[in-house]
Amino acid sequence: MDLSLLIIGEVIEVRGQKVRVKVYKEKNSSNLNYNGEVLKNVSVGGFIRIRKGFLDIVGKIEGEYIVENKNINTKYSEKKDNIERIVEISIVGSISNNGKFIRGLSELPLVFNYAYILTEEQVQKIFAFVDKEVPKIEVGNIIAYEKYKLELGIQNLFGSHIGIFGNTGSGKSNTLAKIYNELFNRYNNFHNFKKNSKFILIDFNGEYSKSITETNKKLYEISTRKEKDKYPLTKDHLTELEFWSIILEATEKTQQPFLKRAIELFKNIIEKNISEEIIAQTKNIINDIFNYRDKYNILRKYYKEIIFLGFCNCQNEVKGLFDILTLNTTNNSLYLDLNLPRNQKPYFDSEIKFHGECRVSNLLSNIKNCNCRFNSITNYWYLFGFICKIQYINELKKGYILEEHIAPLIKRLDTRIPEMEKVFDINEAIMEPLSVISLVDVNVYMRKIIPMIICKKEYDAHKEKKNQGVLHIIIDEAHNILSKESQRESSMWKDYRLEVFEEIIKEGRKFGVFLTISSQRPSDISDTIISQLHNYFLHRLVNNEDIKSIGRTVSFLDNASYEMIPILPQGACIFTGIASNFPVLVQVDRVEKSLCPESDTINLNELWTDN
Template sequence: MMDLSLLIIGEVIEVRGQKVRVKVYREKNTSSLNYNGQMLKNVSVGGFIRIRKGFLDIIGRIEGEYIVENNNINTKYCEKKDTVERVIEISVVGSINGNGKFVRGLSELPLVANYAYILTEEQVQKVFAFCNKEDPKIEVGNIIAYEKYKLELGVQNLFGSHIGIFGNTGSGKSNTLAKIYNELFNRYNKYENFKNNSKFILIDFNGEYSKSITKTNKKVYRLSTRKEKDKYPLNKEYLFQLEFWSIILEATEKTQQPFLKRAIRLFKNILDKNITEAIITQTQNIIMDIFNYKDKYNILRKYYKEIIFLGFKNTEDEVKKLFDVLTYNSTATNLYLDLPDKSYLNSEEKFYDETRVTNLIYSIKESNCRFDENINYWYLFELVCKIQYINELKKGYVIEDHIAPLIRRLDTRIPEIEKVFDINESFMDPLNIISLIDVNIYMKKIIPMIICKKEYDIHKEKKNNGILNIIIDEAHNILSKESQRESSVWKDYRLEVFEEIIKEGRKFGVFLTIASQRPSDISDTIISQLHNYFLHRLVNNEDIKAIGRTVSFLDNASYEMIPILPQGACIFTGIASNFPVLVQIDRVNKQLCPESDTIKLNELWTD
C-alpha cells in the first residue's frame, strides 16, 4: 500500500474565501519528491495542489509564494534561516468527487490545519481531463509546468463555440489557428458526413494560409482587385437584394437605399424580358426625351454618353458627333449645336429631325448590344442604375447631391467587384480560404462582409444543415470599432452584421473564430461573446486591458502572465477547460504551417 503521507508538503494556515495560504514544511522545500520510485515535481507557481478535507479532495492552483519569519522560535538556539517559513498562496478551482472526477467550481472550502498534498500522476490526469474519455478530442500542445501531459480539448466544446485567438505579431497565434483546425481536419477528413455537413470559410487578409491546415477538401480563392484571378461564387438571386448592393456601394439609409431599391426593381424587370430589346427601348426613350428635359441637359450629358457606351458597341462616332456639339443655353433656354452656324433646336420637330439625333437613335438599334450573348450582370446593373438615375433626376424625383456620390462609387466598385465575384452556383469544398492579400484597402472591408453575410443568411435559412464556421485572421481589419475611412453609420452597420452572427449564430450552427493582434480595436461586444480563448503574448496596455475587461474566464495570475509569455505559449481558457491553462502549442507540420515566419536576415544577406 502506498504511503500517502510522503506526499504531504504542508498545512493550511489561512482561509479567506477562495484564497488559501499553506505553510510548506521545511523538509519539502525541494524541486522534486521521490514517491515510490517516481520523481514527482514539487509545488511551484502555476502548479496545482490537493487539500484533504475529510473524504473530499479540494484542488487549488498556486498563484504565488513568499516567506515569513516565525517569531515563536527562539533565535538564541538556532540559526536565523531556520526561523523563515515558506508560504504559498492558492486559489481553489474545484474538487475531486467521490466518483474520482474533477468538478470545477467552489463547492467547499478547506479548514485551517488541513493537510496539503502534491498531486499524483493519476490526480493530475483527472484535473486536466476536460472531457470524458469517450468524447472525441484533439491535442494542441504540452501543458507548461506539467510537460509530460498534453492539453486535450473536446471537439464539441471547442468547435461548437466562438473562439478568440489573440497575440502580438510573432507570438504564435497564426500557428495556433492552423494547429486547432489541422487537428480537426486530420480527425474528420475521412468521413463523408464531415464533407457534406460542414463548411469552413477562412478570411485570410495576408495570404498566409493558402498551403495551410489541410491538403485535401480545400479550395483557395486568391482574389484580386488589380488583375483577373480567382472569383468567389455568388448566387444570381443575391443580385436582387437591397442589402447586398447597400454593402458594396455603402448606400445611406434615407436617400440612397430607396433609389437602389427602385433600380433593383427595374433591373429585375429587364432580366425578365428580352434584355437587348429592353435596353434599346430604354436608351432610345432617354435620347428622345432630351428635348423635353433640356434644362437638365448639362447635368445629364455625361450620363447619356455613359449608358450608350455601357450598353452598345460601335456607337462612339455617333455619340461624339451629337454630344460634342449639342449644348444648352440657359439664358435662351434652348438647345443648340455649337457649330459655326449656331443651329438652334428650339422645337421638338427640329430636335427630332436633326440628323445627328436620328443617326444616333438608328445606330443604337442596329449596333451590337454588349449583353447579346454573355450577360455581365455587374455592368448590366451599373447601366440600369444610370438609366434609373437619368429618369429620376430629369423629372426632379431625386436630388443630384444625394445620389451622384452613389453613382460615382458605381464607377469604381463595379470593375473591382467584377474581378472578385462570379455569378454561379458552383460546388464549394468543406474548407474555403479567401486570400485578400492582392485586394485594395477599401474592398478588404467590403468583400469579407459580403461573403460572411451571404454564407450566414444561406445557412440560417437551411435548418439542420450541419455547421458553418467563419474564421477571420487579422480580424481587426474588419471588426474594428475605430475607423476613419468610413462614416459612423456605415461602421455601425458593419459591426452589427458580425455582432448578429456572434450573438445569434450558435442556434443556427454558425460559429465564429477570430484571430487578432489588436483586441483593443475589436468591439467589446464581440470579444465578450466568445466562448474559448487562446491568449498569446500581448504587451500593449490597451490590448491587455481589453482582455481583462471582456474575458470572464481569466484569473488574476493568468492575466498578469500575458505580457511575459514565450513564443508559441498561450493561456487557454473558456468553456472547453475547467480553468485557465498555460500551454505550449505544438508546431504545425512544416508543409502545412502558415507563411507567417519572420524573415531570417542572415540567410537573406549572406551566401
C-alpha cells in the same frame, strides 16, 4: 501506500475561493521521491489537493511568499528557522469518490486540513478535460507538466466561438493552423464531414494557402489590381438595398431612397428580356431629350455614358450627335453647333424637327438588339451601374432629385463597380468544404468590404438551411475587419460592419455557425465580440491596452494566468474556456514544415550572405 509522504503543509486561512497553506520546511525541495516516482513539488502554476474528510479539494497555486514566525525565540535559533513559506491557492474543483475531477467550487477546506502534492494518477485526472471515449485533438504539452498533452474535446472546442490572440511572432498563426489541421486530419476521410460542414477562412496576409490539409480545398486569390480569382455571389445580393448602401456609402435620407428605386427597376429588368428592356429604356431617354432640354447641359455626359456602356458600334453616332448638339440657355433651344454663321445653325423648335434630324435617327436605329452589350452574356455588375444611370437621368430630368445630392453616389458607383467586378462573380458555383480567401493583393477599402459581404452571405444562406450542417468562419488578423476605432469609414458603415459580426457571434451558435478570430490587437476589437467567445488561446501580449482588454472581457481567466500574458515564450499560450476545467499553460506543437503558415520572420543572415 504511505500517503503521509505526500503531505506538504496545512491550511492556515480560508477566504472564499482563496486559501493560504503553510508549507513544511522539510518539503521545500523542487521535487519529491514517492515510491520511486519523481513528483513535482509545490510551485506557482502547479496544483495541490486538500483533504477534507473523504473529499479531495483541488487548488491551483497562484503565488507564494514568506513570513516571519514571531513565536520562535530568535536568541537560540538561526534566522532561516524563523521563516515560514506560504502559498496562495485558488480552488478549481474536487476529486469525487469515483476518482473523477469535477470542476467548480462545491466545498471549502477547513483550517488545519492537510495539503498534499498530486500523484501521477491524480494529475492525469485533473488534465483529463474529456472522457477517453470522447473525440479529441492534441494541442501541445502542458507547461510544468510536460508528460501530459493538452487534449481538447472536438465538441467543446469546435462547437464554440474561438479567440486566438497574441503579438506578432508569438505563435498565434501556428496555433490556428494546428487546431484546424488536427480537425481535418481526424475527419477528412468521412463523407458526412464534407457533406455537413463548411469552412470559410479569411486570410488577410496570404499565409494559409498551403497550411491546412484538405483535399477539397478551394483557394481564392482575390485581387483588386488585376484579374484573379472571384468569389461567387448570387443575383439576390444585387437586389438588396443594404448591400448597395454599404458599398456605395449611401446617405439615409436622400441616396438610399434613390438606390431603392434603382434596385426596383433593376429587378424588373432582369426578370424580363434584358436586352429588349435596355433598348426600350435607352430609346425613351433619347426621345425625351427635346422635352427636357432645360436639363441637357447637366445630362449630356450621362447620355453618352449609357450608350457607351450599353451598346457597341454606336461611338460614331454618339460623337456625331452629342459633340455638336448644344443648348442655347437664353431661349432654352437646342441646336447643332456646326461651323456655320449663327443665323444658319439648325435650331430645333419642335419635337418633330428634333426626331427628324438624321443624326438622332441614326443613333436610334443603332440602338438595337445586335449592338446591346447585355444581349447574351450579361455582366450584372455593369448592368446594375447602367440601370442606376438610367434612373438618375429619368429622375433628374423630371426634377425628382437634386444633382448635388445624387451625383456623388454616381461617382462612387463608377469607382466601386469595377472593383466589385474584379473580386466577385455572379453565379451559382458549388462551394468546396474549405474555402481560403486570400486578401493580400486587395486594396484597403475592399479589405473591409469583401470579408463582410462573404461572411454575411454565408451566414444568411446557412440560416435558411435550418440546422443542416455547420459553418465555421475563420478570420485571421481579425482587427482588420472587426476594429471599432477605424477612421477610414463612415460611422454608418462601421456600425453595420460590427452589427453583422456581433449578430453572428450572438445568434450563430443556434444555427450551427461558429466564429474563430485571430488577432494581435484585441483592444481594437469590439468588447461584445471578445466577451461572447467560448474558448481562448492567449499568446504573449505586451501592449497594456491589449492586456486590459483581455482582463476586461475574458471571464475564464485567473489572476496568475493573467499576469503571465506579457512574459509567455514563443509558441506558448494560456488556454481557457469551456473546453477546459481551468486555465492551462501549454506549449503548442509546431505544425510540420510543409503545412506551416507563411508567417515566419525572415532569416537576415541567409538573405545577406552568399552561402
